[in-house]
Amino acid sequence: LSGGGSGGENTIIPGTASGFPPFEMKEGDEVVGFDIDLLEAVVDETDYELAAWEDLNSFDSLIPSLRNGNIDVIAAAMTITPDRDENIDFSDPYYSANQSILVREGGDFQPSELSDLQGRQVGSQSGTTGEGVLQGMIEDGDFQESNYNAYDTYVLAVTDLENGNIDAVVLDEPVAASFASERSVSVAFVYETGEQYGFGIRSGESELQSALNDGLATVREDGTYQDLTAEWFGE
Numbered sequence: 019l020s021g022g023g024s025g026g027e028n029t030i031i032p033g034t035a036s037g038f039p040p041f042e043m044k045e046g047d048e049v050v051g052f053d054i055d056l057l058e059a060v061v062d063e064t065d066y067e068l069a070a071w072e073d074l075n076s077f078d079s080l081i082p083s084l085r086n087g088n089i090d091v092i093a094a095a096m097t098i099t100p101d102r103d104e105n106i107d108f109s110d111p112y113y114s115a116n117q118s119i120l121v122r123e124g125g126d127f128q129p130s131e132l133s134d135l136q137g138r139q140v141g142s143q144s145g146t147t148g149e150g151v152l153q154g155m156i157e158d159g160d161f162q163e164s165n166y167n168a169y170d171t172y173v174l175a176v177t178d179l180e181n182g183n184i185d186a187v188v189l190d191e192p193v194a195a196s197f198a199s200e201r202s203v204s205v206a207f208v209y210e211t212g213e214q215y216g217f218g219i220r221s222g223e224s225e226l227q228s229a230l231n232d233g234l235a236t237v238r239e240d241g242t243y244q245d246l247t248a249e250w251f252g253e
């Protein structure tokens with residue numbers, strides 16, 4: 019990198035929100051994970067260069083930070099949704115996921131479908147598709163708003179679940195599996211949403227969008243993508 023600072027016009031600032039293993043997590047002062055490695059590999063295939071990663075305090079602040087120019091690309095296991103698509107643009111999809119319902123490992127509460135959550139204390143991270151599942155149930159009268167617990171991060175939600183303050187957490191399946199392997203929680207069931215993650219960019223930045231899509235296609239073809247899924251998911 020020449021000159022320091024944020025560099026020339028082809029230097030883009032990547033933003034994420036750690037605490038979402040194995041997509042992005044903190045290791046000492048650094049953020050590491052599948053999203054970090056994948057975006058770096060993709061951008062390597064383009065004329066762009068990445069500046070240092072910005073690790074935001076909350077998932078909720080990623081889209082505002084992108085729109086106001088503090089970051090230039092979001093790599094945060096962000097699901098491509100119609101609502102978000104109105105405010106930002108996305109790359110082609112790079113990962114598919116469903117939602118999982120996490121409970122305490124070996125606990126009495128072992129739900130097998132969403133309606134079992136009725137009357138229980140349930141948590142998710144603010145602004146996520148997991149929260150969206152619960153909001154949908156609230157709108158349909160299938161869940162009580164006063165039983166919903168919103169957290170700034172899923173790490174806090176899982177800690178409250180372990181401590182017995184809440185009974186379940188709704189979150190992306192691969193991340194639930196990661197928490198289940200390291201904490202005293204387990205996956206009760208999977209709710210299929212068929213969502214897909216994309217890199218977020220400001221609306222109308224079609225040059226960057228094409229570059230990212232071409233880079234994604236290249237890393238899928240040359241085996242890099244598979245190497246990264248093997249490394250981070252053991253697939």
Ligand code: GLN
Pocket residue numbers: 035038077094095096097098143145146147148190
């Ligand atoms: N995929 C989910 C969403 O986009 C969760 C992402 C996250 O918490 N990093 O809402």
